[in-house]
Amino acid sequence: MMDLVIRGGHLLDPAAGVDGMKDILLKDGRVAEIASPGKLRHGEGAQSLDATGLTVTPGLIDMHVHLREPGQAYKETIATGTAAAAAGGFTSVAAMPNTSPVNDSTETTRWMQAPERGAAIRVFPIAAATRGSKGESINDYAALRAAGAVAVSDDGLPILKDNVMREVLAAAARAGLTVIQHAEDTRLTQGASMNLGPMSFKLGLRGMPPEAESGLVERDIRLVTELRDTPAHLHVAHTSTAAALAAVRQARRSGLRVTCEVAPHHFLLTDEHVGLYNTHAKMCPPLRSAADRDAMIEGILDGVVDAIATDHAPHATHEKEVEFEHAPNGITGLDTALGLSLYWFHKEWRLPLGRVLSLLSAQPAALLGLKGRGTLAVGSFADVLVFDPKAEWTYRATDTKSKSRNTPFDGWAMLGKVRWTISEGRIAFGAAAD
Amino acid sequence: MLRCRLRMNPVSTTVRRPRLTPPVPVSAFPYNPGSLLSVLDLSVESVSRILGRATELEREDPQVRSRILAKRRIALLFYESSTRTRTSFELAAKGLGADTTLVSSLSSSIEKGESLKDTGLTLRALGAETIILRHNSSGAAWLLEAETRLPVLNAGDGMHEHPTQALLDLRTLLAHLRPGVETVTADTLAGVTLTIVGDILHSRVARSNMLLLPRLGARVLLCGPKELLPELAAQAGPGVFVERDFEAALRQSQAVMMLRIQAERLAGLQLDLNDYKASYQLSGQRLAAHAPTAVVLHPGPIIRGLEVTAGVADGAQSAILEQVHNGVAIRMAVVERALKATENGGRA
Numbered sequence: 001m002m003d004l005v006i007r008g009g010h011l012l013d014p015a016a017g018v019d020g021m022k023d024i025l026l027k028d029g030r031v032a033e034i035a036s037p038g039k040l041r042h043g044e045g046a047q048s049l050d051a052t053g054l055t056v057t058p059g060l061i062d063m064h065v066h067l068r069e070p071g072q073a074y075k076e077t078i079a080t081g082t083a084a085a086a087a088g089g090f091t092s093v094a095a096m097p098n099t100s101p102v103n104d105s106t107e108t109t110r111w112m113q114a115p116e117r118g119a120a121i122r123v124f125p126i127a128a129a130t131r132g133s134k135g136e137s138i139n140d141y142a143a144l145r146a147a148g149a150v151a152v153s154d155d156g157l158p159i160l161k162d163n164v165m166r167e168v169l170a171a172a173a174r175a176g177l178t179v180i181q182h183a184e185d186t187r188l189t190q191g192a193s194m195n196l197g198p199m200s201f202k203l204g205l206r207g208m209p210p211e212a213e214s215g216l217v218e219r220d221i222r223l224v225t226e227l228r229d230t231p232a233h234l235h236v237a238h239t240s241t242a243a244a245l246a247a248v249r250q251a252r253r254s255g256l257r258v259t260c261e262v263a264p265h266h267f268l269l270t271d272e273h274v275g276l277y278n279t280h281a282k283m284c285p286p287l288r289s290a291a292d293r294d295a296m297i298e299g300i301l302d303g304v305v306d307a308i309a310t311d312h313a314p315h316a317t318h319e320k321e322v323e324f325e326h327a328p329n330g331i332t333g334l335d336t337a338l339g340l341s342l343y344w345f346h347k348e349w350r351l352p353l354g355r356v357l358s359l360l361s362a363q364p365a366a367l368l369g370l371k372g373r374g375t376l377a378v379g380s381f382a383d384v385l386v387f388d389p390k391a392e393w394t395y396r397a398t399d400t401k402s403k404s405r406n407t408p409f410d411g412w413a414m415l416g417k418v419r420w421t422i423s424e425g426r427i428a429f430g431a432a433a434d
Numbered sequence: 435m436l437r438c439r440l441r442m443n444p445v446s447t448t449v450r451r452p453r454l455t456p457p458v459p460v461s462a463f464p465y466n467p468g469s470l471l472s473v474l475d476l477s478v479e480s481v482s483r484i485l486g487r488a489t490e491l492e493r494e495d496p497q498v499r500s501r502i503l504a505k506r507r508i509a510l511l512f513y514e515s516s517t518r519t520r521t522s523f524e525l526a527a528k529g530l531g532a533d534t535t536l537v538s539s540l541s542s543s544i545e546k547g548e549s550l551k552d553t554g555l556t557l558r559a560l561g562a563e564t565i566i567l568r569h570n571s572s573g574a575a576w577l578l579e580a581e582t583r584l585p586v587l588n589a590g591d592g593m594h595e596h597p598t599q600a601l602l603d604l605r606t607l608l609a610h611l612r613p614g615v616e617t618v619t620a621d622t623l624a625g626v627t628l629t630i631v632g633d634i635l636h637s638r639v640a641r642s643n644m645l646l647l648p649r650l651g652a653r654v655l656l657c658g659p660k661e662l663l664p665e666l667a668a669q670a671g672p673g674v675f676v677e678r679d680f681e682a683a684l685r686q687s688q689a690v691m692m693l694r695i696q697a698e699r700l701a702g703l704q705l706d707l708n709d710y711k712a713s714y715q716l717s718g719q720r721l722a723a724h725a726p727t728a729v730v731l732h733p734g735p736i737i738r739g740l741e742v743t744a745g746v747a748d749g750a751q752s753a754i755l756e757q758v759h760n761g762v763a764i765r766m767a768v769v770e771r772a773l774k775a776t777e778n779g780g781r782a
């Protein structure tokens with residue numbers, strides 16, 4: 001691997017407290033040296049990247065993606081999903097286990113990380129919390145962690161039984177893993193395909209009440225409270241309702257280890273965006289009311305939200321060209337997360353650039369315990385995003401490197417253009433120079 | 435141990451309000467000008483034109499009428515069973531001279547798993563110029579139109595809409611409450627209250643009526659138990675209100691529309707039918723006591739002895755069979771519009 005020197009850029013590394021003009025040397029997959037412009041002591045013979053006018057920051061980390069392998073390669077493969085991720089500025093993704101078969105074994109966990117998969121960036125498997133994600137019997141977390149799993153979750157399916165969820169939290173705590181819960185009380189969402197509200201009534205679609213999410217989050221928080229003498233850590237996936245976020249906020253004030261993520265579609269869109277049965281506005285949890293959407297924005301601004309995660313969920317075109325209630329849940333997100341987050345949170349709502357980037361890098365790294373990532377301190381992994389924070393552009397779904405194009409953000413304005421994405425010292429994505 | 439490294443953000447108590455809200459959705463849809471997917475597609479003038487044309491076509495010499503759409507091809511695509519809607523669309527199309535073909539989910543490749551998109555494209559390839567669709571999924575008509583670009587007539591989509599039913603209900607109401615009126619404006623039904631009773635939640639007929647009639651000046655009261663009538667139904671549009679007390683609603687009404695409990699859509703919901711009848715059945719006694727002159731409507735099928743007694747269904751105030759009869763005239767006008775609007779290059 002060739003050494004890389006990134007010269008002339010503005011280094012913004014919130015976790016390390018660096019915000020200034022720096023040159024940076026990447027060697028053997030690690031950050032080797034950081035110095036004022038022109039002052040690097042090493043790096044002769046290294047490939048040089050000119051980052052003049054650009055921002056250099058830790059590579060982004062998406063803690064919630066669906067890469068569809070094994071089993072559903074027609075939607076996405078680990079190679080195509082990570083190529084899309086690299087183009088979107090990501091250097092690490094955490095892949096949910098709702099594959100076919102479900103990733104509930106060390107074999108599948110290792111298979112997903114094998115070089116043969118052709119990943120452009122680092123893939124961290126999230127293993128199933130229960131066998132087959134059936135919510136009944138608990139997997140061997142120590143073995144899964146040893147095989148590379150960074151968290152456990154039955155994402156897409158909630159763990160409904162109190163005794164099973166309690167044991168999942170306790171066992172994961174013993175193994176040093178975070179439990180990520182897809183909070184949906186499916187007893188309240190049978191046959192439903194969007195948020196319950198005036199819009200679902202008008203469209204004649206069965207609705208999912210907000211309580212289906214918040215009720216389960218509250219139940220999970222009660223279980224964490226019972227386990228407060230252990231290191232149990234509950235992370236609420238794709239939070240979408242004001243009530244669930246309020247429960248997380250309350251838990252945090254009580255000092256519990258409860259964290260949460262929000263997806264860009266939940267801080268930007270509402271159930272009105274379903275429009276006339278747009279299946280690209282169908283996901284689970286669904287787009288909610290304007291009050292819920294506003295609560296997600298406030299949660300990110302006030303810091304109770306720990307991470308922005310995409311819930312990247314590719315589906316083939318023919319799967320979305322069906323009756324709304326029969327369409328699968330989910331939209332892609334890796335292409336648009338950075339551009340949307342910067343456009344709205346930084347440009348429109350004035351959240352400092354470093355705060356936005358932390359939500360997409362340092363904070364998810366901490367949540368998943370990814371050592372040496374989410375920062376560019378010397379010795380860290382050479383996971384680097386070099387981007388133009390001032391460039392505005394328009395997203396076109398046809399330009400994606402993902403296999404799928406199921407996004408509601410086609411044609412939306414983006415802020416921040418990726419120039420290079422470097423994964424452990426290798427250039428995983430390089431935009432054509434203008 | 436390990437979890438100590440987890441640093442959590444301090445949660446501040448002050449919340450900064452966003453300066454802007456993200457873009458509102460784009461709702462424009464490239465309808466085929468001949469399509470009728472929702473009553474919201476129709477301006478009041480279009481409604482008036484359809485009513486007027488229905489009357490003209492009904493009065494027309496059948497020989498002359500049968501030349502209007504001679505040999506044009508119309509497909510009826512039915513994913514749900516239907517007596518009134520299917521037959522009246524078919525009679526309407528044939529009355530205008532069109533050739534019709536019926537594809538129903540139980541005797542076609544739909545049973546083999548063919549998608550709605552592929553079924554629609556197949557019908558188009560066979561020469562269908564318009565598709566009349568009855569489907570059990572809300573929104574199916576939009577999908578079919580988007581994929582085929584043909585004029586699509588929504589003959590009922592799931593729990594969503596049934597626009598031709600609302601138009602024939604309007605024609606029936608006008609005959610009783612505004613006799614001799616041939617055209618409608620935004621205040622034609624001013625002062626009229628219609629109560630819709632029963633399974634509102636699952637009813638496409640209720641939705642189309644509550645979205646159409648207030649635009650002509652009527653007030654629509656919705657009446658039923660919470661399980662079948664959520665409170666948020668009152669937010670469906672202007673002029674729509676919830677009144678749980680059936681008798682109080684009847685006393686305000688010039689028209690009352692009874693709905694069948696849609697057992698096929700209850701999805702596990704349990705109802706005590708004796709309680710239901712005690713509160714919401716339209717009996718002769720209730721009608722005589724609280725709305726002795728109101729016109730009684732029902733989109734059918736009727737379950738006699740449940741939502742209405744046999745005496746009311748067959749009684750002097752019942753306009754149920756007039757509704758069925760009006761279906762043919764309204765559907766002639768709508769089918770003609772489907773094919774002629776496209777030819778005229780604009781919306782009829």
